[in-house]
Amino acid sequence: MSVRAGIVVTGTEVLTGRVLDRNGPWLSEQLLALGADPIATAVVGDRPDDILRALRFLAAEGCELICTSGGLGPTADDLTAAVVGEFQGRAPVLDEALEGRIAEILRPLMSRWPDLDPAAVLASNRKQAVVPEGAEILEPVGTAPGLVVTPAAPGASTPTVVVLPGPPRELQPMWAAAIMNSPALQAVLRDAREYRRDMLRLYGIPESEIAATLRAAEAEGIALGGLEITTCLRRGEVEVVTRYEPGEATAYEQFAAFVRARHPTTLFSDDGSTVDEQVFALLRGDASGPTETIAVAESCTGGLLGARLTERPGSSQFVRGGLVVYSDEAKAALAGVDRQLIERVGAVSEEVAAALADGARAALGADVGVGVTGIAGPGGATQGKPVGLVWLSVSHRDGRRLTRSVTLPGTRADIRDRATTVALHLVRRLLSSSDPG
Amino acid sequence: MSVRAGIVVTGTEVLTGRVLDRNGPWLSEQLLALGADPIATAVVGDRPDDILRALRFLAAEGCELICTSGGLGPTADDLTAAVVGEFQGRAPVLDEALEGRIAEILRPLMSRWPDLDPAAVLASNRKQAVVPEGAEILEPVGTAPGLVVTPAAPGASTPTVVVLPGPPRELQPMWAAAIMNSPALQAVLRDAREYRRDMLRLYGIPESEIAATLRAAEAEGIALGGLEITTCLRRGEVEVVTRYEPGEATAYEQFAAFVRARHPTTLFSDDGSTVDEQVFALLRGDASGPTETIAVAESCTGGLLGARLTERPGSSQFVRGGLVVYSDEAKAALAGVDRQLIERVGAVSEEVAAALADGARAALGADVGVGVTGIAGPGGATQGKPVGLVWLSVSHRDGRRLTRSVTLPGTRADIRDRATTVALHLVRRLLSSSDPG
Numbered sequence: 001m002s003v004r005a006g007i008v009v010t011g012t013e014v015l016t017g018r019v020l021d022r023n024g025p026w027l028s029e030q031l032l033a034l035g036a037d038p039i040a041t042a043v044v045g046d047r048p049d050d051i052l053r054a055l056r057f058l059a060a061e062g063c064e065l066i067c068t069s070g071g072l073g074p075t076a077d078d079l080t081a082a083v084v085g086e087f088q089g090r091a092p093v094l095d096e097a098l099e100g101r102i103a104e105i106l107r108p109l110m111s112r113w114p115d116l117d118p119a120a121v122l123a124s125n126r127k128q129a130v131v132p133e134g135a136e137i138l139e140p141v142g143t144a145p146g147l148v149v150t151p152a153a154p155g156a157s158t159p160t161v162v163v164l165p166g167p168p169r170e171l172q173p174m175w176a177a178a179i180m181n182s183p184a185l186q187a188v189l190r191d192a193r194e195y196r197r198d199m200l201r202l203y204g205i206p207e208s209e210i211a212a213t214l215r216a217a218e219a220e221g222i223a224l225g226g227l228e229i230t231t232c233l234r235r236g237e238v239e240v241v242t243r244y245e246p247g248e249a250t251a252y253e254q255f256a257a258f259v260r261a262r263h264p265t266t267l268f269s270d271d272g273s274t275v276d277e278q279v280f281a282l283l284r285g286d287a288s289g290p291t292e293t294i295a296v297a298e299s300c301t302g303g304l305l306g307a308r309l310t311e312r313p314g315s316s317q318f319v320r321g322g323l324v325v326y327s328d329e330a331k332a333a334l335a336g337v338d339r340q341l342i343e344r345v346g347a348v349s350e351e352v353a354a355a356l357a358d359g360a361r362a363a364l365g366a367d368v369g370v371g372v373t374g375i376a377g378p379g380g381a382t383q384g385k386p387v388g389l390v391w392l393s394v395s396h397r398d399g400r401r402l403t404r405s406v407t408l409p410g411t412r413a414d415i416r417d418r419a420t421t422v423a424l425h426l427v428r429r430l431l432s433s434s435d436p437g
Numbered sequence: 438m439s440v441r442a443g444i445v446v447t448g449t450e451v452l453t454g455r456v457l458d459r460n461g462p463w464l465s466e467q468l469l470a471l472g473a474d475p476i477a478t479a480v481v482g483d484r485p486d487d488i489l490r491a492l493r494f495l496a497a498e499g500c501e502l503i504c505t506s507g508g509l510g511p512t513a514d515d516l517t518a519a520v521v522g523e524f525q526g527r528a529p530v531l532d533e534a535l536e537g538r539i540a541e542i543l544r545p546l547m548s549r550w551p552d553l554d555p556a557a558v559l560a561s562n563r564k565q566a567v568v569p570e571g572a573e574i575l576e577p578v579g580t581a582p583g584l585v586v587t588p589a590a591p592g593a594s595t596p597t598v599v600v601l602p603g604p605p606r607e608l609q610p611m612w613a614a615a616i617m618n619s620p621a622l623q624a625v626l627r628d629a630r631e632y633r634r635d636m637l638r639l640y641g642i643p644e645s646e647i648a649a650t651l652r653a654a655e656a657e658g659i660a661l662g663g664l665e666i667t668t669c670l671r672r673g674e675v676e677v678v679t680r681y682e683p684g685e686a687t688a689y690e691q692f693a694a695f696v697r698a699r700h701p702t703t704l705f706s707d708d709g710s711t712v713d714e715q716v717f718a719l720l721r722g723d724a725s726g727p728t729e730t731i732a733v734a735e736s737c738t739g740g741l742l743g744a745r746l747t748e749r750p751g752s753s754q755f756v757r758g759g760l761v762v763y764s765d766e767a768k769a770a771l772a773g774v775d776r777q778l779i780e781r782v783g784a785v786s787e788e789v790a791a792a793l794a795d796g797a798r799a800a801l802g803a804d805v806g807v808g809v810t811g812i813a814g815p816g817g818a819t820q821g822k823p824v825g826l827v828w829l830s831v832s833h834r835d836g837r838r839l840t841r842s843v844t845l846p847g848t849r850a851d852i853r854d855r856a857t858t859v860a861l862h863l864v865r866r867l868l869s870s871s872d873p874g
Contacts, residue, residue, distance in 0.1 A: 013669035015478060016469055017462025018676065024480060025454025032453055039487050041452060041480040042494075043461060046667055050476050057479075057494040075648040077667050109643070120649035167670070169847045206546070211512040212557035230483055230514050232450035233604070239455060296761070298740075302747030306740025306761040313815055313849060315739075321767030324733070324743040324759030326752075330801055334758065334771070364767055378750055410606045412750060 002193045003065060005036040006058030006159075010070040010080050011166060012045040022168050023069035030175060032243070035192030036065060046077040048086075055087045055161070064158040065188045067175075070166030072144035074124035081147060084161050085132030089152035092130050098137060098145055099129035105143050135163075138178050141170040148184045160188045193245070198252060200240040200259055201269035203425050207233050210240060217258045223251045236408075236421040237275070268428065275424045276308065282431040283318040283368070292396075292431060295364035296322040296423075297335045297356035299347065300374040300390060305420045320364035325356065335359030335371075346385065348373050353391035354403055367397045368430070370423055376412045390419045394426040402426050439630045440502060442473040443495030443596075447507040447517050448603060449482040459605050460506035467612060469680070472629030473502060483514040485523075492524045492598070501595040502625045504612075507603030509581035511561035518584060521598050522569030526589035529567050535574060535582055536566035542580050575599075575615050578607040585621045597625045630682070635689060637677040637696055638706035640862050644670050647677060654695045660688045673845075673858040674712070705865065712861045713745065719868040720755040720805070729833075729868060732801035733759040733860075734772045734793035736784065737811040737827060742857045757801040762793065772796030772808075783822065785810050790828035791840055804834045805867070807860055813849045827856045831863045839863050 007027050013019045024041040031038045039061060042054035051071070058066050071080030085092055102125050110116055128144050131137065138146030147163035150156075162178060162185055164171045178185050202210070210231045218224055226248035231240050240259070244252050260267055268275065285291040298305045306322035309315060325331040328347055332339045337355040345351050356371025374390030381387045386407060393403040404426065408418045444464050450456045461478040468475045476498060479491035488508070495503050508517030522529055539562050547553055565581050568574065575583030584600035587593075599615060599622055601608045615622050639647070647668045655661055663685035668677050677696070681689055697704055705712065722728040735742045743759035746752060760771045765784055768774040774792040782788050793808025811827030818824045823844060830840040841863065845855045 011669065012665075012667040013671070013676065013678070014462070015465055015475060016678075017466040018678070019669060019671055020457055020459070020462065022457070025451070025457065028452055029454040038452060039481065039484075040491060043478040043480065044476065047476075053498055054477060057498075061490055061494075074645040075668055076651065116643070116646060117649060120652070121645055123652075124645045124648045169851060206553070208511040208558055208561045209553060211561045212554060214513065215557070215560075228449075230449040231512055232448065232456060234450070234456055239450065241450070241453075241455065301744065302752075302756070303735075303740030303743030303745075303759055303761065306763075307738065307744055307853070308740075310739030310761075310763055311850070313813075316763055319739070319763045321763045321771065322740055322761030323771075324740065324747075324761065326743075326747055326756045326758045327801075330758030333802075334760075334800065363771065364764075365770075376750075413748070414606060416744070 003036040003189060003191055004061070004063045005031045005038045005065040005067070006061065006063040007038065007041040008051065008054045008058065008066060008068040009041060009043045010046060010051055010068060012077070014070070015043050015045045023164070023166065023171055026168065026172065027067050027069065027175070032195065032197065034179070034189055035194050036189065037193075039063065046071060046079065048079050048083045051080060051083045052087055055084070059159050064160065065162070066159050067162045067164060069164050069171055072128065072146070072163070072165045074127060074143070080163055081131055084147065084149050084163050085135070088132060088149045088161065090132035090134055090149065093133045094126070095129050095131050095137065098131070099126055102129055102140060102143055102145070105140060109143070136182055136184055138174050138182070141165070141173050142167060144170065146174045146178065148178060148182045150184050158188060160184050195243050196246060196249065196252075197241065197243045198256070199269070199272050200256060200267060201274070202238045202240070202263055202266045203236070203268050203275070205238055205263065205266040207231055207238050210238055213259060213262055216262070217255055220258065222254045222258055224255060226251055227255060236418045268425070275421065275428055276311065279424050279427050279431075280312055280315065282428065284314070291318055292368050293318050293320050293366040294368040294370065294427070295320045295360040295366035296370040296372070297325050297360035298322065298372040299325050299331065299356070300376040301372050301416050301419050302326060304416055305370065305372060305423050308420050308424070320366040323360055323363060331356065335363060346382075348375055348385055348389060348391055350391055350393070350403055350405065353393035354395065354401065357393040357395040357401070361395060361397065368427065369395050370427060372419055372423055374415070374419055376415045378412060388415050390415070390422065392419070392423050392426055394423070394430045396430060400430055402430050440473040440626060440628055441498070441500045442468045442475045442502040442504070443498065443500040444475065444478040445488065445491045445495065445503060445505040446478060446480045447483060447488055447505060449514070451507070452480050452482045460601070460603065460608055463605065463609065464504050464506065464612070469632065469634065471616070471626055472631050473626065476500065483508060483516065485516050485520045488517060488520045489524055492521070496596050501597065502599070503596050504599045504601060506601050506608055509565065509583070509600065509602045511564060511580070517600055518568055521584065521586050521600050522572070525569060525586045525598060527569035527571055527586065530570045531563070532566050532568050532574065535568070536563055539566055539577060539580055539582070542577060546580070573619055573621055575611050575619070578602070578610050579604060581607065583611045583615065585615060585619045587621050595625060597621050632680050633683060633686065633689075634678065634680045635693070636706070636709050637693060637704060638711070639675045639677070639700055639703045640673070640705050640712070642675055642700065642703040644668055644675050647675055650696060650699055653699070654692055657695065659691045659695055661692060663688055664692060673855045705862070712858065712865055713748065716861050716864050716868075717749055717752065719865065721751070728755055729805050730755050730757050730803040731805040731807065731864070732757045732797040732803035733807040733809070734762050734797035735759065735809040736762050736768065736793070737813040738809050738853050738856050739763060741853055742807065742809060742860050745857050745861070757803040760797055760800060768793065772800060783819075785812055785822055785826060785828055787828055787830070787840055787842065790830035791832065791838065794830040794832040794838070798832060798834065805864065806832050807864060809856055809860055811852070811856055813852045815849060825852050827852070827859065829856070829860050829863055831860070831867045833867060837867055839867050
């Protein structure tokens with residue numbers, strides 16, 4: 001029997017779009033990994049009625065477990081603990097021991113903000129020690145404690161509500177601690193069903209082609225009925241995610257083999273790895289070869305490619321650095337691109353992309369150089385060079401080179417982000433093939 | 438009378454956290470701007486039952502308007518149109534004229550992907566022309582049409598459901614077109630109440646201090662009862678957003694003046710402008726002075742600061758470029774930082790930050806240089822230099838300079854992102870003061 005789970009994300013700043021919610025997706029992943037079945041995430045503002053209604057909706061939908069995020073702060077609009085108490089029929093009480101522990105946490109913080117009125121800070125945070133009577137306390141990671149709250153009504157055991165703070169860096173360790181330590185949370189997860197989840201990633205193919213592949217797989221007699229397959233486009237790649245019970249593993253293997261055979265060049269990952277991870281491994285030189293150092297020279301992406309290459313710890317082993325050559329002067333001065341070349345063929349061109357790749361390599365003494373130059377828009381299009389046109393080149397010290405152009409759709413931000421994906425795939429192709437042609 | 442509105446975001450990839458939802462927040466902002474009252478966003482997977490239940494939840498909560506995003510694609514898991522039809526009591530019918538228009542849209546797309554089987558593509562996309570009988574069609578922006586669907590039941594006029602595609606670049610123009618052209622959507626929005634929304638942004642202050650300010654304002658007799666005030670921490674800044682009806686404008690002005698007087702140095706925006714926009718205006722030299730060109734040399738942020746400075750179109754007027762000096766070799770070779778200095782004081786130091794700022798300025802011939810060097814973690818901490826320590830320096834051709842260190846909390850990604858915010862505030866302070874001291 002599967003455990004239905006729901007998530008309530010609170011916060012007017014999230015509901016109204018000023019802040020992107022990272023907690024709903026993260027909690028959903030965690031619940032899936034534990035074998036629960038997340039059925040919905042409700043995002044509501046800081047109004048207590050809306051929080052209460054969201055809890056009742058998820059309870060009515062059969063959720064045995066509900067996680068909330070946010071609304072545990074010191075301000076008056078932080079009301080989640082009180083609302084969950086009301087929902088479960090538990091009155092608010094001041095937990096004095098908890099208040100003391102929060103005060104201990106605040107002491108060093110207050111020394112960082114010497115102008116604060118200590119009494120005001122302690123009053124703000126006494127509120128955080130008011131909890132539903134009988135709730136399990138999850139110790140604060142920041143200053144806000146979390147809660148695990150079961151119904152007060154005799155005989156009712158579900159839904160169990162896990163109340164977590166809004167900042168992801170507090171929520172995530174607190175959830176991990178709750179899994180380890182909370183008897184009430186452990187009790188509700190005891191019946192969770194085991195699921196597997198596997199992902200195929202393809203690049204350079206439209207999503208509609210995957211729909212055709214699914215139909216072709218069924219026509220070949222592969223039993224897809226027990227596989228919950230979803231596809232989505234993400235940063236220019238198609239992701240095919242399949243969730244299945246262990247008994248369906250053979251069907252999944254047949255399906256994955258079918259996709260592999262039908263899309264041999266566009267399927268680049270069948271083990272969950274991202275192109276970022278593959279490029280990281282290729283540059284670091286894991287099993288596949290020696291360490292290859294890399295340098296970039298980027299124009300329209302303005303630093304995004306350098307930032308993406310250094311997202312992971314350990315990238316300093318192979319990332320030499322980069323040149324953000326937003327102006328033509330910078331292209332010439334930093335990457336050594338011939339000014340006359342730029343005047344002749346334009347800054348967004350095959351020749352300049354190649355010169356940027358070589359210039360980055362030379363300026364930083366790297367094995368691999370990447371050049372990116374394009375028109376991110378919304379202005380800047382010229383005859384024959386539309387917004388979204390990006391030229392990319394990757395060159396290696398040993399003479400190998402891949403250069404291509406793409407015309408990317410979307411907004412300025414989409415085009416800039418997507419261009420970094422194209423660049424990573426070029427690096428992957430260059431480094432994973434001895435003759436990339 | 439206010440119009441209650443709800444949003445249903447569909448997509449297992451969103452529910453399970455592989456893709457961040459941008460549509461719920463965006464639609465919520467749009468609804469607020471139109472005077473509607475968004476009460477909840479429900480995120481559900483691609484399972485028809487869950488979509489249907491989310492629609493029923495929002496209808497039961499009194500929503501007169503529901504917007505959905507996603508699930509209009511060509512694959513078999515794209516079911517939103519059918520579910521909304523069922524919810525409103527309207528049978529699915531093939532709209533042959535629409536099918537023809539979609540085929541027209543697909544023609545150039547198919548020429549870009551010459552290996553596709555045309556029959557498979559057309560079959561995939563015939564599905565997109567099956568719509569609830571009697572629904573208003575919103576013309577495709579990509580290949581998927583949207584819908585406005587009212588209840589079929591006689592006498593029922595609400596909820597009206599607006600069905601929009603998942604990709605933001607399709608959803609956003611389609612919504613704008615629906616506002617202009619859909620009689621059913623216009624009818625439900627006719628009763629929307631007028632709201633105002635204003636924002637104060639503060640930097641260098643903890644969120645709890647704002648809670649104390651709210652209490653102090655009330656103690657001074659400022660009537661906050663008609664103001665819906667929410668605060669949140671975002672990228673290291675505190676945002677105070679207030680929503681109010683026009684009759685409460687005086688109360689809001691009193692409140693804003695109170696915050697201004699109490700937090701004169703930390704309040705940096707009371708007109709909705711972001712620090713990015715303020716820095717953009719200061720560099721471009723709007724009313725405030727001449728254009729100031731800028732160049733950056735960044736280590737731990739790996740390109741993020743350059744990327745952030747070039748997010749807006751028009752930044753090429755003043756962004757000369759940047760140096761991603763991830764390795765010490767790059768700090769020396771590109772930014773001219775003395776190797777012996779690095780050995781003596783360490784790469785993460787006041788001196789190296791200052792040398793990076795000057796080196797960026799010199800290498801790119803800019804008026805303003807920014808240097809960022811820090812320990813993004815999780816490794817790399819040394820005695821006296823914890824993870825999160827970042828030194829930043831901003832220097833001007835005319836000799837002005839601001840240098841500071843911060844110790845930022847959070848993950849590697851948090852630290853890198855937050856460091857760019859600190860850098861922008863330093864640039865703002867340097868350029869908005871003749872004697873930053």
